[in-house]
Amino acid sequence: MEKVLIVGCKRAMDDICIACSRCLVAFNRREGEFSKYEDAEILGLLNCGDCPGAAIVPRLAQVKLWNAHMEEKPTVVHIATCIMDHCPHKDVLISKIKATVGVPVVEGSHPYRPQNVFA
Ligand code: SF4
DSSP states (O other), X not given: OEEEEEXXXXXXXXXXXXXXXXXXXXXXXXXXXXXXXXXXXXXXXXXXXXXXXXXXXXXXXHHHHHHHTTTOOOSEEEXXXXXXXXXXXXXXXXXXXXXXHSSOEEEOOOOOOOOOTTX
């Protein structure tokens, strides 16, 4: 079974993107970048630690420590749509994550971008 850790933007998660529901709905429906999964569950939603992303590596290490007593750890990391679409530090942030986690990193999460707002 895949254990999914979603990394999102601290300035967007549950603030601009209320309740992080778009990532969670997309995962539950297996839409967007979650469409390939059959047997999978969400392990957690982690914010990047704020601009310019300097805290991401220790925060990833904290995920391991925080879940160790439950014998849980991510098997795949998704970079959330909030980062993919809006983060000016995205390239450095993603390269740090890829260099750190030792599991696959998928760039993207939900597909629900606003459309036809005034239509
Ligand atoms: S580094 Fe990027 S993802 Fe993190 S808070 Fe800043 S803009 Fe958001």
